[in-house]
Amino acid sequence: MKIELDNRQSEIIDGAAEFARSVLAPRARENDERGAFPEDLVRQMGERGYLGATIPQEYGGLGLDPVAYGLLVAAIEKGDCSASRLLTVHLALAAEAILKCGSEDQIKKWIPSLASGETICAFGLTEPDHGSDAAGIECAYSDLGDEFRLNGHKRWITFSGIADLFLI
Structure with a gap:
């Protein structure tokens, strides 16, 4: 299957691949051993627009379609798997939920700062007695x-240590 991207999408994906090679990969082992993802890398991902990859352009995001977003995540993951998890939690779980279920006021308040990376959102699902079974949430x-x-009670909230906003 051949995937065709437009020029803008190709530039974003190519830029992400270079960022992963030159910035993320050299620090991945150290970050993993420390058990923390550095705030300077979060900031750089925000500055490059990656933390707003799927957020519509009207809110300051890149507005990537699902295929381009998947390729972006794959490119980032080659440098540091934790960075790709930040993208998926921040965007696919948190920002998308706000865009789909949030009030107009919540969208206006949170989505632009999520798109820029000024605000990082964690998603709290897992509970001690029910794991990640949404039907069993207490x-x-x-x-x-x-x-x-x-x-x-919640546990295993990915990126809770750097999050500014928690979607529970």
Whole structure:
């Protein structure tokens, strides 16, 4: 199967491959041994637009289609698997959920800063007694009138150490 990209998509994917080779790969082992993904690399990914890859251009994203996005993730993954996981959690789980289910105010508030990488979003699904089975979630919220209270336990929240926003 031959995949045809337009010039813009090709430039983005080629740039991501070079970024993965020259910036991510040389630091991947050290980052893995430290158990942390450096904030300077998060910032660089945001500056290059990768953290907004699937976010529509009207919100500051690259607006890539699913095929181009998949190729971008594959290119980044060749340099550092953790960097590609950041993309998938930040975009496919968190940003897409806000775009599809969020209010207009939530979209306006969060999506542009997610696209730029100014805000990093983690996705909290996994619970101690039910793993990642969404049907078994026990975490619940209470409406207290002027605020909401979230009660429950989560674990293994990827990138929770660098996230500014948590989608639970």
